[in-house]
Amino acid sequence: MADMHAHSVRFVRETMLPQAEPPTTERGIVKWMRENLFSTIPNGILTLAALWCIWWLISSVLPWFANGIWDAPSIRACREILEGQVGGCFAVLTERWNQLLFGFQYPSELYWRPSLAFLLLFIAIAPVLFRKRFPAQMLVFTAIYPFLAYWLTWGGSILVPVFAALGFVAGYMVYSRLVAQSFAMGFFGGILAALVFWWVIGIVPTEGIIALEPVASRNLGGFMLNLILGTVCVSLSIPFGIALALGRQSDMPAIKWICIIFIEFVRGVPLITLLFVANVVLAYFLPPGTNFDLILRVIIMITMFASAYIAEVIRGGLAALPKGQYEAGDSLGLDYAQSMRLIILPQALKISIPGIVNVAVGLFKDTTLVSIISMFDLVGMIRGPILASTEWNGVYWELLGFAALLFFVVCFGISKYSQWLEQELSTDRR
Numbered sequence: 001m002a003d004m005h006a007h008s009v010r011f012v013r014e015t016m017l018p019q020a021e022p023p024t025t026e027r028g029i030v031k032w033m034r035e036n037l038f039s040t041i042p043n044g045i046l047t048l049a050a051l052w053c054i055w056w057l058i059s060s061v062l063p064w065f066a067n068g069i070w071d072a073p074s075i076r077a078c079r080e081i082l083e084g085q086v087g088g089c090f091a092v093l094t095e096r097w098n099q100l101l102f103g104f105q106y107p108s109e110l111y112w113r114p115s116l117a118f119l120l121l122f123i124a125i126a127p128v129l130f131r132k133r134f135p136a137q138m139l140v141f142t143a144i145y146p147f148l149a150y151w152l153t154w155g156g157s158i159l160v161p162v163f164a165a166l167g168f169v170a171g172y173m174v175y176s177r178l179v180a181q182s183f184a185m186g187f188f189g190g191i192l193a194a195l196v197f198w199w200v201i202g203i204v205p206t207e208g209i210i211a212l213e214p215v216a217s218r219n220l221g222g223f224m225l226n227l228i229l230g231t232v233c234v235s236l237s238i239p240f241g242i243a244l245a246l247g248r249q250s251d252m253p254a255i256k257w258i259c260i261i262f263i264e265f266v267r268g269v270p271l272i273t274l275l276f277v278a279n280v281v282l283a284y285f286l287p288p289g290t291n292f293d294l295i296l297r298v299i300i301m302i303t304m305f306a307s308a309y310i311a312e313v314i315r316g317g318l319a320a321l322p323k324g325q326y327e328a329g330d331s332l333g334l335d336y337a338q339s340m341r342l343i344i345l346p347q348a349l350k351i352s353i354p355g356i357v358n359v360a361v362g363l364f365k366d367t368t369l370v371s372i373i374s375m376f377d378l379v380g381m382i383r384g385p386i387l388a389s390t391e392w393n394g395v396y397w398e399l400l401g402f403a404a405l406l407f408f409v410v411c412f413g414i415s416k417y418s419q420w421l422e423q424e425l426s427t428d429r430r
Helices: 002-007 028-036 041-066 075-082 091-102 112-129 136-154 159-178 183-201 222-248 253-267 271-279 281-285 294-320 323-331 336-373 378-388 397-425
Strands: none
Touching: 075 091, 091 222, 091 378, 091 397, 112 136, 112 222, 136 159, 136 222, 159 183, 222 253, 222 294, 222 336, 222 378, 222 397, 253 294, 271 281, 271 294, 271 336, 294 336, 323 336, 336 378, 336 397, 378 397
16 A cells, blocks of 8 residues: 555656757858758758859959959059069059049049039938938028039039029929919929029129139049939939929820820830931021030930930839729818829838839949040040050950949949838738
8 A cells, every 4th residue: 555655656747857059050150051041951052052152253353353453553453563473454444533433634633622512421411312311401501502513513613502592492483383283384483484584594694703713524534424414314214204204194295295295105216316416406496606514415405315214214103003092082182293292202112112223223334435525534545545545455354343343332222222112111911
């Protein structure tokens, strides 16, 4: 009986066993590699092939960078220093950096002006790109910046950009008065008022009033010219593209067919053709003796080209909206301008962000085509004055790699911002 009682006593644990670590194959770097790199035999083979390609690329390129020469007066001096070893002649970048960034005709003592305009660009676009993180009062500087940047880059009297800004103010005042009667009347009335103001004010003398040393447009060059063309043309093409997209869907036949013909014609013509038109053909349609700035002509043509593509992107966003969104504006008693501004366009633009960014990135890279019409942008400087000189004739990879790096930084920044903006506006996924 005692034996049975002894065997019936149960053991009750008072402390928990320590938590055991998972197996080695189920934790740490081993688990990550097994799941992501060697999950299957084909994936393992591809991983090994990719590692071999990376090793081959690094082992081939690293000596070229490690043995690079950064201080030499010419390519022949680089080769003498290398003494047959593999290495890049990066001295061309240290010797010609000013020409790569500013061109070879922009006065060196005035480099601070475009540099200051470039730095102020970040302050100007900050409240536009990150409107929730900056006070709305900064938008005043954003509106002033284009005219300030023009004055810093080109110089001359400050009255020129001031009168240009006042023309836009006059146009907006007329638009705000007439838009209540009709959106089309307000839009075209505002444009007409601005043109009349500029025509009248053009007879006012502006010389010598708070003036900076003027710089001719033909003296602009280097990466500065690419940034000017890219920033201005992208900024102008978005509102013009929106207007063309809305005009193509207009109920007024005249406006609709004008927009359709413009969009289809421009999209059917290569950009290089439009640049040749801006450079050569456009002068034949101007009165004799008219001096129409080449950069302004190029900006007009590139903006037209990009506006047509952005118009089609936005038209796709408008078509993607259900009909009920348009009916919602009518049911609330909103007119056309209010319905588009408050309901339709915010949703259509959110849908169109990837397409707009794609056009913007392509447009910025296409600014290098201006080198074909003898404008010395970054690529034009490399193909022209630098490689044509006896000191650096034969240096290709270093110069083109530097140009590719600059364009990559800008385009990658635009792409990352668009991805961030899509996440910020994805309210339906939260």
